[in-house]
Amino acid sequence: MPFTRVDFHINYDKQQVNCPQGQVSAGWHGPYPTSSPTAAPVILARFTKSQCRPCPARAQCTSTTDNARTVGFPPRELRDLQLRVRTEQQTPEWKARYAVRSGVESTVHEFAHGHGMRHCRNRGQGKGRI
Numbered sequence: 001m002p003f004t005r006v007d008f009h010i011n012y013d014k015q016q017v018n019c020p021q022g023q024v025s026a027g028w029h030g031p032y033p034t035s036s037p038t039a040a041p042v043i044l045a046r047f048t049k050s051q052c053r054p055c056p057a058r059a060q061c062t063s064t065t066d067n068a069r070t071v072g073f074p075p076r077e078l079r080d081l082q083l084r085v086r087t088e089q090q091t092p093e094w095k096a097r098y099a100v101r102s103g104v105e106s107t108v109h110e111f112a113h114g115h116g117m118r119h120c121r122n123r124g125q126g127k128g129r130i
Contacts, residue, residue, distance in 0.1 A: 003061045005073055010045075012076045017045035019069070021057050031075050042072045 009018040015028040026048045031041035052058060052068040062069045073079060088094050111117050 001060065003057070005071060008045075008071050008073075010073055010079070017071055017073075019047065019051075019061065021055055021061075023047060023051045023055070025071070026051065040074045040078050043075060045071045045073070047071075 003020055007020045011017070017025040017028075019025075025045040027046040028043065029046070030043040032044070033041055047068045047070070049066075049068045052062065055061065074082065089098075
């Protein structure tokens with residue numbers, strides 16, 4: 001099973017990332033803005049080729065044959081928020097609230113896509129407003 005960002009230990013104070021095999025990142029860069037204006041900025045931690053090439057778990061870590069691993073992750077505040085929200089999503093209370101939302105969204109989806117209501121026309125009348 002390949003390693004994911006969760007498998008890497010991020011130390012924001014030292015600006016280092018430890019890989020699952022114990023290697024410490026050689027570089028910490030960013031945060032950089034992303035290509036999407038609504039996406040969070042990203043910090044990049046890079047490992048060197050000399051760290052990654054001899055690693056026995058290289059196939060689980062990266063698919064490139066000549067480059068080292070780069071790990072991207074959000075700034076500390078966003079990372080903490082992600083972890084808190086993901087933990088909250090595992091509670092029965094959150095799942096009960098989401099079940100209501102999923103029921104409503106499935107109804108809207110069926111109406112819009114099943115009956116073509118995304119593209120309704122009213123010839124000779126003004127736009128429909130709520």
